Amino acid sequence: MSLVVQKFGGTSVADAERIRNVARRIVDTYNDGNAVVAVVSAMGKRTDELLALAADVSDKSHPRELDMLLTAGERVTMALVAMAIEDLGVRATSLTGSQAGILTTDRHGAAEIVEIRADRVRAALDQDMVTIIAGFQGVNPDSKDVTTLGRGGSDATAVALAAALDADLCEIYTDVDGVFSADPRAVPAAHKIDEVTFEEMLELASAGAGVLMPRSVEFGRRFNVPIHVRSSFHAGEGTWVKEETMEEAVVRGIAHDSSEAKITVHGVPDTPGVAATLFEPLASAGVNVDMIVQNVSHDGTTDISFTVPDTLLEAGTKIARDVAEGVGAGGVAVDTEIAKVSIVGIGMKTESGVAARMFRILADHGINIEMISTSPIRISCVVRGDQVGEAVQALHTGLGLDGGVDA
Amino acid sequence: MSLVVQKFGGTSVADAERIRNVARRIVDTYNDGNAVVAVVSAMGKRTDELLALAADVSDKSHPRELDMLLTAGERVTMALVAMAIEDLGVRATSLTGSQAGILTTDRHGAAEIVEIRADRVRAALDQDMVTIIAGFQGVNPDSKDVTTLGRGGSDATAVALAAALDADLCEIYTDVDGVFSADPRAVPAAHKIDEVTFEEMLELASAGAGVLMPRSVEFGRRFNVPIHVRSSFHAGEGTWVKEETMEEAVVRGIAHDSSEAKITVHGVPDTPGVAATLFEPLASAGVNVDMIVQNVSHDGTTDISFTVPDTLLEAGTKIARDVAEGVGAGGVAVDTEIAKVSIVGIGMKTESGVAARMFRILADHGINIEMISTSPIRISCVVRGDQVGEAVQALHTGLGLDGGVDA
Numbered sequence: 001m002s003l004v005v006q007k008f009g010g011t012s013v014a015d016a017e018r019i020r021n022v023a024r025r026i027v028d029t030y031n032d033g034n035a036v037v038a039v040v041s042a043m044g045k046r047t048d049e050l051l052a053l054a055a056d057v058s059d060k061s062h063p064r065e066l067d068m069l070l071t072a073g074e075r076v077t078m079a080l081v082a083m084a085i086e087d088l089g090v091r092a093t094s095l096t097g098s099q100a101g102i103l104t105t106d107r108h109g110a111a112e113i114v115e116i117r118a119d120r121v122r123a124a125l126d127q128d129m130v131t132i133i134a135g136f137q138g139v140n141p142d143s144k145d146v147t148t149l150g151r152g153g154s155d156a157t158a159v160a161l162a163a164a165l166d167a168d169l170c171e172i173y174t175d176v177d178g179v180f181s182a183d184p185r186a187v188p189a190a191h192k193i194d195e196v197t198f199e200e201m202l203e204l205a206s207a208g209a210g211v212l213m214p215r216s217v218e219f220g221r222r223f224n225v226p227i228h229v230r231s232s233f234h235a236g237e238g239t240w241v242k243e244e245t246m247e248e249a250v251v252r253g254i255a256h257d258s259s260e261a262k263i264t265v266h267g268v269p270d271t272p273g274v275a276a277t278l279f280e281p282l283a284s285a286g287v288n289v290d291m292i293v294q295n296v297s298h299d300g301t302t303d304i305s306f307t308v309p310d311t312l313l314e315a316g317t318k319i320a321r322d323v324a325e326g327v328g329a330g331g332v333a334v335d336t337e338i339a340k341v342s343i344v345g346i347g348m349k350t351e352s353g354v355a356a357r358m359f360r361i362l363a364d365h366g367i368n369i370e371m372i373s374t375s376p377i378r379i380s381c382v383v384r385g386d387q388v389g390e391a392v393q394a395l396h397t398g399l400g401l402d403g404g405v406d407a
Numbered sequence: 408m409s410l411v412v413q414k415f416g417g418t419s420v421a422d423a424e425r426i427r428n429v430a431r432r433i434v435d436t437y438n439d440g441n442a443v444v445a446v447v448s449a450m451g452k453r454t455d456e457l458l459a460l461a462a463d464v465s466d467k468s469h470p471r472e473l474d475m476l477l478t479a480g481e482r483v484t485m486a487l488v489a490m491a492i493e494d495l496g497v498r499a500t501s502l503t504g505s506q507a508g509i510l511t512t513d514r515h516g517a518a519e520i521v522e523i524r525a526d527r528v529r530a531a532l533d534q535d536m537v538t539i540i541a542g543f544q545g546v547n548p549d550s551k552d553v554t555t556l557g558r559g560g561s562d563a564t565a566v567a568l569a570a571a572l573d574a575d576l577c578e579i580y581t582d583v584d585g586v587f588s589a590d591p592r593a594v595p596a597a598h599k600i601d602e603v604t605f606e607e608m609l610e611l612a613s614a615g616a617g618v619l620m621p622r623s624v625e626f627g628r629r630f631n632v633p634i635h636v637r638s639s640f641h642a643g644e645g646t647w648v649k650e651e652t653m654e655e656a657v658v659r660g661i662a663h664d665s666s667e668a669k670i671t672v673h674g675v676p677d678t679p680g681v682a683a684t685l686f687e688p689l690a691s692a693g694v695n696v697d698m699i700v701q702n703v704s705h706d707g708t709t710d711i712s713f714t715v716p717d718t719l720l721e722a723g724t725k726i727a728r729d730v731a732e733g734v735g736a737g738g739v740a741v742d743t744e745i746a747k748v749s750i751v752g753i754g755m756k757t758e759s760g761v762a763a764r765m766f767r768i769l770a771d772h773g774i775n776i777e778m779i780s781t782s783p784i785r786i787s788c789v790v791r792g793d794q795v796g797e798a799v800q801a802l803h804t805g806l807g808l809d810g811g812v813d814a
Contacts, residue, residue, distance in 0.1 A: 016463035050483065054490060056423035062490040068501050071487035072479040076457065079476035083461065083469040094475050099551070120551070144506070146529070 001123070002168040002284025004029055007039040007135065007158035011175040012232035013077050014044035023084035025173075030090055035125050037165065039135040039158040040081055042073025063108030067137075067148045071096070074134035074154075093124050094132040097146070098340070102138035102157060104147045106211050111138060111147035112215075116164035125165075133161065144154040147257060152213030155329060159216045163223030170225050172212065173232035178239030179204070182254040183399045186392045189402040192255060194237070195245035200252050200344050201227075203378040206259030207342035210331045217241065218265050250347035250354060251399045256392050258339040258385055260290060261313045262371070263320050264305040278304060279321045287316045291340070291373040291382065301330070305371060307382065310336065338370065339388035343395060355379050361398035408573040409697030410532070411436055414446040414542065414565035420484050421451035429639070430491030432580075433537060437497055444572065445808045446542040446565040447488055449480025470515030474544075474555045478503070481541035481561075483630025489539045500531050501539040503605050504553070509545035509564060511554045518545060518554035519611035519622075520563060523571035525796075540568065556760040559620025566623045577632050579619065580639035585646030586611070586618050588808045589661040591657045596809040600660060601644070602652035607659050607751050608634075610785040614749035624648065657754035657761060658806045663799050665746040665792055667697060668720045669778070670727050671712040674737025685711060685730045698747070698780040698787065708737070712778060714789065717743065745777065746795035749787040749804060762786050768805035774798050 006029065008022050022040075030036045042050075050069050054062075078094035085092035101117030124131040135154025138147050149156055155172055162170035179201070182190040195202070198221035205214040211229060220227045220241060230238025268274055275294065282289055290307045308316040313334065320332045348354050360381055362369060367390065371382035382392050396402060413436065415429050429447075432721045437443045448729070449457075457476050461469075483502035492499035508524030531538040542561025545554050556563055561581055566740035569577035589597040603611070612621040618636055627634045627648060637645025675681055682701065689696055715723040720741065727739045755761050765786055769776060774797065778789035790798050803809060 016460065019464050053423065053483070054487065056488045056492050057426050058490040060490075060494055062486075062493055064490045064502060065486040065493075065499075068489075072482040072486075075479040075482070076460070079469075079472040079479075080461065080464045082472045082475075083465040083467075086469055086472075087465050087467055092472075095474055225520055266766055 001035055002034055003035045003165060004169050004171060005037045005039065005158050005165065005167045006171045006173060007154055008041065008173045008232060009154065010041040010044050010047070012173050013081065015311040016080075019077070019080050023081055023088060025232070026081075026085055027088045027090050030130055037121060037125070037133060037161060037167070038081065038130045039133050039154055039161065040074060040077045041135050041154045042070075043077050045238055046073045046076070048291060064145055066253070067108045067146050070148050071134065071137045071146050073396045078132045081136050085130055085132070090130055091128065092132060094134075095124070096134050096332055097118055097157070098138035098139035100133045100161070102160075103141045104138035105150065106140040106143055106145070106147065107215045108147055110150035111140070113138060113149065113160045113196060116160055118161065118164050121161070121165065133157065134384060151386040152216060155213055155216040156219065159219040159225060159227060159328060162221050162225040167226060170220065171228045171230060173230060175232065175386070176211060177231045177236065178229050179209065179241070179253070181252070182392050182396045183256065184210055186256065186389050187254075187396045189396065191401070193239050194326075195240045195242065195247075196252055197245055197346050198241060198243060199377060201241045203342070203344040204253055204255050206376070207255035207344065207378065207380060208340065209253065209255040212241070220380055245346070248347045249345045251343050251345040251352050251401065253343065253345075254343050254392055254395050254399075254401070256339060258388060259310050260307040260338065260340060261310050262305055262307050262335040262338050262382065263313070263316055264303055264333045264335070265320055265324050265329050266303050266333065267301045268324070269327060269329070270300055270302045274327060275304065277327060278320065281319050281323065285315055285319060287312045287319065290373050293371045293373070293379065307338070307340070307371070314380050337385040338382050339385045340380050340382050341388055341391045341395065342378055343379045343399065346377050347377070348377050357399065358395060361394050362391060365390055365394045367394075408440055408442055410442045410444070410572060410576045411576050412444045412446065412565050412569040412572065413578045413580060415448065415580045415639060416449050416561065416582070417448040417454070420447055420488065423487075426484070427491045430488055430495060432639075432682065433492055434495045434497050437537055443480050444528060444532070444538045444540060444568060444574070445488065446540050446561055446568065447484045448542050448561045449477075450484050451791055453480045453483070463694050470773045471552055474515045477555050478541065478544045481543055485539045485541050489494060491715055492537055492539070497537055499537040499539060499540075502527055502531070503541050504564065505546035506542035507540045507568070508536060509567075510548045511545035511556065513547040513550055513552070513554065515552075515554055517557035518547070520545060520556065520567045523567055525568065525571050528568070540564065548732065559623060559733050562620055562623040563626065566626040566632060566634060569632040570626050574632060576635060577627065578635045578637060580637060581617060581618060581637065584643065585636050585806065586616065586648070587797050588659070589803045590663065592663075593663065593796050594803045596803065598808070600646050602647045602649065603659055604652055604753050605648060605650060606784060607753055610749070610751040610782060611660055611662050613667070613692065614662035614751065614785065614787060616662040620650070628709055632812045652753075655754045656752045657758050658750050658752040658808065661747060661748065661750050661799055661802050661806075661808070663748045663795050665795060666717050667713055667714040667745065667747060668717050669714050669742040669745050670720070671710055671740045671742070671788065672727055672731050672736050673710050673740065674708045675711055676734060676736070677707055677709045678737055681734060682711065684734060685707065685727065686731065688726050689723060692722055692726060694719045694726065698778050698789065700778045700780070702743075714745070714747070714778070744792040745789050746792045746804065747787050747789050748795055749785055749800045750806065751785045753784050755784050755786070764806065765802060768801050769798060771784070772801045774801070
């Protein structure tokens with residue numbers, strides 16, 4: 001008998017009828033001879049409604065209480081899903097994140113899973129019960145306070161539980177058909193990817209492919225749990241994320257991200273340790289820096305540019321200005337009109353010349369490259385924000401991805 | 408410093424503005440130098456909405472999951488109230504029934520509090536925090552499953568917590584001004600009672616006065632926690648429920664109840680043990696019998712009548728028919744068109760003739776009495792359902808309660 005962990009997002013459980021559909025799918029999996037653990041999100045827009053309610057009551061920040069509030073959302077879904085499963089003649093029980101032993105850090109609103117003590121889940125499975133677990137939530141073992149995991153938290157719950165329970169498979173049900181070779185809104189010819197390695201998916205997710213969050217992929221990679229991203233609206237195959245794929249693609253997919261901004265510190269004295277002076281305080285303040293470029297030094301000074309999420313721009317700029325003043329740099333410039341386009345493929349490890357092809361395609365379309373960063377299986381370029389759509393489209397065609405199969 | 412437990416019902420926390428008002432009231436109590444524990448219900452009609460959602464998903468009974476679902480309601484309120492209190496500059500923390508150590512029996516939907524392990528509540532109070540606790544809910548210590556306490560459960564939570572914490576006072580905030588000498592909808596001249604003993608309140612509550620449930624009063628009596636039933640809409644005094652009152656009223660108030668039905672077993676052989684044969688299976692099946700009347704025996708047979716809540720009529724009738732057949736009784740009759748009117752007063756213990764006055768008043772209004780039961784401080788009569796309004800009005804006037812002060 002296999003153990004399957006399934007995750008259903010808010011769209012899949014948005015109303016009573018969809019909840020019954022989800023129950024039917026879970027029961028089908030169970031009747032195929034599998035043990036099933038299902039992780040569920042809050043119904044539809046319920047989390048947004050709860051946030052609006054909190055905003056009506058208070059315009060201040062209450063991290064602990066906000067988590068207490070938001071965790072009511074999944075609680076409702078999981079109870080309803082369990083009822084619908086029992087109506088189909090299969091025993092079911094629902095557990096909160098806390099009851100399921102999802103132990104997290106104490107960072108309310110963005111807690112990280114540190115351990116899973118899944119005793120109650122195992123006990124329920126031993127009794128042949130389908131177990132429904134609230135996604136997105138856990139408990140801090142020190143304060144005993146309830147926490148939420150932040151964006152993509154239900155996926156992380158599912159993959160981490162699959163790892164902790166040594167599940168054979170984690171299925172992420174979503175409102176799209178799987179992972180695509182590019183965002184279909186930007187590239188009409190984008191095709192669903194059948195298989196992608198953990199490593200590639202990690203790069204794609206980090207580069208802006210929204211379907212899975214990097215930390216979910218990282219759990220899957222670390223504990224080698226195959227993840228099947230698939231549609232909750234039909235039974236067709238989606239995208240398998242796993243250790244190795246049948247074919248090694250040179251370019252598996254293209255991701256883009258318009259949610260970052262660029263900060264440039266001009267005229268920085270080019271002395272040893274000056275980069276650390278800038279990036280240490282950014283790290284301490286929790287400002288995640290993505291790309292960093294340091295230009296070649298002229299007359300003893302240099303320009304350092306880096307990108308941060310839009311949401312951290314204000315904090316990042318303030319720190320950059322303080323540091324610039326401290327080290328006697330020329331000044332700080334901010335640019336919010338940028339976007340990043342990335343190509344990802346495991347085959348880049350062995351095939352050279354991909355970067356050159358990418359740069360040529362962009363140049364042929366008159367798209368200027370402002371920053372470049374690379375990993376062994378990814379090349380990212382920062383371009384003007386209003387050119388990113390054209391960039392993705394041109395790369396998809398130019399790199400031979402339009403054909404509809406993995407390149 | 409005093410410790411005050413306050414309870415706010417669904418109407419008092421129905422929207423963001425009312426939640427801020429409740430927070431203001433809690434903070435006022437805190438700023439007066441009290442430690443405060445506040446018990447809250449689900450917002451407005453939220454519990455009904457959750458029940459409707461469950462009915463949309465399933466038409467079957469799922470007691471465990473229904474409790475999981477419903478407990479989301481108070482969770483939302485308590486987090487919002489805690490936020491609103493913090494906005495007023497007072498530290499606050501919310502706790503679920505489980506976190507507050509409300510241990511209950513395992514009877515989902517109608518669990519009874521068996522013990523309160525209030526360590527986390529005490530720890531919060533020791534840190535000078537106002538503590539907001541979800542009413543109506545607890546946890547069964549064996550299954551670790553979340554339970555709900557059923558109707559009036561939030562009052563029970565508040566009074567039981569007050570007892571466990573050795574609080575000086577329990578305030579029940581409600582949408583009426585206090586306990587009335589009769590239902591003001593039936594008796595326009597009904598007046599608010601200033602003080603009532605636990606014993607009287609227990610009788611009034613059991614006889615149908617809706618403002619407090621009997622088990623809440625029983626907690627107050629057993630642990631001698633004074634209960635102040637008062638309006639959440641103004642600061643005026645409500646009704647104090649306590650061990651002793653300044654004045655001993657002969658008749659403190661009149662309660663009526665139209666939610667019972669009468670079952671009569673005719674022609675029962677009048678042999679020893681026949682009553683036990685009838686009432687033992689009713690008790691085993693959880694059919695709460697209220698009044699019992701056995702008529703004088705004629706020719707070796709007797710009639711036994713008893714009243715049960717309307718909701719248990721079907722179960723009660725079935726058992727009565729089985730027993731009637733078993734003992735060779737004549738038959739079973741059911742009457743749903745009855746109502747009960749009760750007069751309650753501690754002074755009845757010493758003053759005789761009150762029953763005779765009650766019967767005379769009813770007779771003068773042409774109201775036939777079908778069953779009578781008494782306790783040392785209460786007399787109840789079953790009358791025709793369509794005459795109960797007139798009966799309450801006549802007794803309120805005839806027993807001198809119209810004057811506006813305790814009789």
